[in-house]
Amino acid sequence: MPQAVAATNDFVVKFANVNGSGSASANELFARAILRMGVPISPRNIFPSNIQGLPTWYEVRVTEKGYLGRRGGVDMMVAMNPQTWAEDVKEITPGGYLFYDSTKPTPPAMFRDDVNLVGVPLTAITNATYTDARQRQLFKNIIYVGALSVLLDIDPKEIERLFGEQFKGKEKLLDSNVKALNLGRDWVTNNIDPSAVKLKVRRADNVGNRIFVEGNNAAALGAVYGGATVCAWYPITPSSSVAEAFISHCRRLRHDKATGKAKYAIVQAEDELSSIGIVIGAAWNGARAFTATSGPGISLMTEFIGLASFAEVPAFIINVQRGGPSTGMPTRTQQADILACAYASNGDTKHVLLFPEDPKECFDFSAEGLDLADRLQTPVFLMTDLDIGMNQRLCEPFVWDDKRSLDRGKVMTVEELEAGKTFGRYLDVDGDGIPYRTYPGTHPTKGSYFTRGTTKDRFARYSEEGPVYVDNMERLARKFDTAKKIVPKAIARPAKGKTKTGVIYFGSTSPAMGEALDGFDQAGIMIDALRVRAYPFGAEVVDFVKSHDTVFVVEQNRDGQLRSLLINELDADPTRVRSVPHYDGTPITARFIAQAIEGHLSPPRRMAAE
Template identity: 50%
Template sequence: MSGVNDFAFKIGTVNGTGSASANGILMQAIFRMGIPVTGKNLFPSNIQGLPTWYEIRVSGEGYTARPSAIDLLVALNPATYAKDMATVRPGGYFLYDSSWPLQATLRREDVTLLEVPFGAICLEAFEGDRARTLLRNIVYTGALAALLHIDLDVIRGMLDEKFSRKKKLLDANHTAIRLGHEYATAHLPCPLPFHLEAMDETGGHVLMDGNTACGLGAVFAGATVGAWYPITPSTALMEAYTAFCKEFRVDPETGENRFAVLQAEDELSAAGIVVGAGWAGARAFTNTSGPGISLMQEFIGLAYYTEIPAVFFDVQRCGPSTGMPTRTQQGDLLSLAYASHGDSKHIVLFPANPKECFEMSVAAFDLAERFQTPVFVASDLDIGMNDWMTRRLTWDDSYRPDRGKVLDAEALAALPRFSRYLDTDGDGIAARSLPGTSPKGAYFLRGSGHDKHAEYTEDSAAYQEVVDRLLRKVAGASEAVPGPMHDLEEGGATIGLVTIGSCGGAVREAAHELRRRGLKVDLMRVRGFPFNDEVAAFLATHEQLFVVEQNRDAQLRSLFAIELGVPRDRMTPILDYSGLPMTAGVVVEAVAQAMAGVPQ
């Protein structure tokens, strides 16, 4: 149930009317009051006109998953009033623009109406349609400040920061905040039973989205070539990389760029540019989503077989084909693990929050060069585009890039003969040479059959020797990828909840709720592929496994079955492929139902 610092509200508006900045202000103000907060933007694939929603969850306990119930709905789009009214939990509130009467049939006995004539207030106070539309968002922010006890000084301070150079806008925004706040205070039951009280729980955290964190990671890892083709929801990743490079990578004296961002003509070309740059010795990456991954298959296979480091950020979206581009999913797990035709297998990292996005972005470049192979960072729209409360990003200045086995001119000169694909260390990783180093390191890279000396071959044994080594090489990465995160019951449990990526928060919350209900539950969140021994051990030691993921086909479960031989009937799938971020409620219900009647 909701209470102080434990509730959720949802704002329904029209896309393109400027509500995003108001919602951002609300989020940030609550965060600055020291209260853990999460925002989920549920937006359409549209620039202007379609309905859009923003959900804000306040959780003093620090839960970051999407809320299971909505306590207050801020309804500013009459087109969705009916749907919005149905969303409110029994006993909740419905705040709407009372400039126009609410259809009687929409009323609910168990929902309290809160009326503010937002439109009429703006019509009277401001000039011009555009200003009235935009400032209506700030008026509802003011009203919410009164209803929920958001610190007005915090909001005013943020407006001052935001409009410091636009005096006229600043004044109008201050007026709007005041008008909303005054009206609500005078006419509504402020504060509501659930509201905010300042805490000190956000120190050491920031509000950031995963695309920003991934882009920043690429800057810190020393990536110099980024190639991409715009695609929702990954676009902001390269935009972030570019912006940070402009800030940190422009030579102060010459104005020269220590980075190259190439917007390619399509995803095929983007992948080609990354592969070419990786071959030449640069840390290179691309950012894309499922449809782009489909187009990049050919180059992924080439990079795998010819052993070129390359980093691919897949910000997963919903569905096969175009699907629902502005909705989230974890539908690319299988296609990333085995991307491209023929025998192939890849290193994949699964961040669950922006902090991990940053860290795994850096790790991806190290792994790609160390193992000379494509590495995927499987983010998704929920992490990528929503603001998450995440631990402050930190950096260890002693970090040095792991460039892997690269032979310089001196090392090449010492060799009797350079053989590009000769495994001299027994770890499946052969040393490479970069163009521009020495004629002795020259070899002919080809996607066609080659032997360990990089010579063309159609000989079965010579071909198999190379692909068998590739299998060993990638298997060897299992101990180098990030290990799983655990949340274990004291004394052990027989029920094992297993999950991956962005739904980790929801599953952790669900585990805590299930424990409150008396079930003994252990939790594991997988963070890297190929799976390491820790993953295998957890799966082996829990009798009843639930595998929670956001796709229809239980892809993570399939990976466990394929790679670790875990019988499918020991793993009950809990699947949410609605396109919306997962809630703890989905998991709690599924587990509780499955375990009903089973003696504990």
């Protein structure tokens, strides 16, 4: 027997499946059962851009310490896809485990000497019990969950409880699933010594009241709470589930009790140009509106984004980033649209970006982003990504202050117009660069104006005069300065001692970074960390960069886009701001960050660390 990896509540199991085989719900069942035992997990879907019959993977990191980033490495491979067998077997850590269907004999050359084999005749067990083809396929998945539960010490009562919740009122389905689960459990109990597998789950109390949810679902719910009434979208991976979740939340929460009518309107538009046009039209007319898209959609929306910025119409855009450029890697994660969104469109344009770290912040920033778009009368982007958006992530529960009201910003009312208050659509009355607007139809004779993407004066009259243009552009710059003060502040995590080395990170890098920082703490490496949560950068970001000799910027793109933005906007010395890029489409890991940063540190420091 090869050496066996032994770990309790700290290992990675990867499922290799065939797309469309019903494995997804079985794998989620496996993950949730561990969660119910009080042990944090972090699962990730790894799926190519296909629908049925092709490979798909589900990777579960079991992590008592609550490290929710991807770890890297596989301790147990559940190899259910013959097509990817060779590469799946190759991926297992030496001493790890290969769980496979042993119904048919497998030639020894297809195994590895340094990997422990756990063969269970899944097909034989399934076929002996079920005759229907679809049943065979579905229950085989449940049978492997049953087998794994014995090998890894997962409490079957938790799985049965999950069945109970899932099949409430459908007792027949409940019974048949429990039966399949026990088929797997019984076979292992009777045929294998479970102690041969030294990866174990032990009940803990580290989950607390956290929830387990996908970022896209959370962002959609945030839009409901933020008062969005118009949603226009065009399907694009990995953002489609935002609009789909918004549809289902609205169906549940936004119908008038008496009439059954909808307090929202959702349009699946013909393309992204239309989606953003609908959002801008609705927001211009006083409704809260948003769209959800990904990189290629942003490219298409760019002209309209410039219009909204220059004509000062609110727009909330959820960008679930994926690998680019062009069609790029549609089902892989990246943070590679930072510059494309920050400076989207022709001319001198700058836009507000929000960087959520997890589903909780997707919810919070979605609601807040709608407020910010109204307050600043400009496009605001929620820069999430596939890793946050399409994976269930453990996070703090959603909270809402029932006293909170929607901040609609500077909107002049019919009463104010009637009272003779001066209305200049592009007139800065109090120095913050934000003018008043009126909604169409407000007053029969006062407050109407013409909205256009061409230049205009303070009273919205068309003008191509140089000074008039400059006056407007200066005010827009003032408005952007105001944004610096009202966007979410960056969050600092100082090192345990004084240091001149800092690291800046954002978005989905957060869990891996947290884990890497714990490692630095343990190794005595002093690095101050700052999690940037928005662009434009607030004073705290300026101070952080100024007060460190070296600042690493960890991000998931090739060119160090946030680094470029920091250097450009803060006028920072490029030699002091160093890029730590990760961009192969897999979520960044703590191992990668630690290696990269330790590799950059000066030799004496590195030796000290070793």
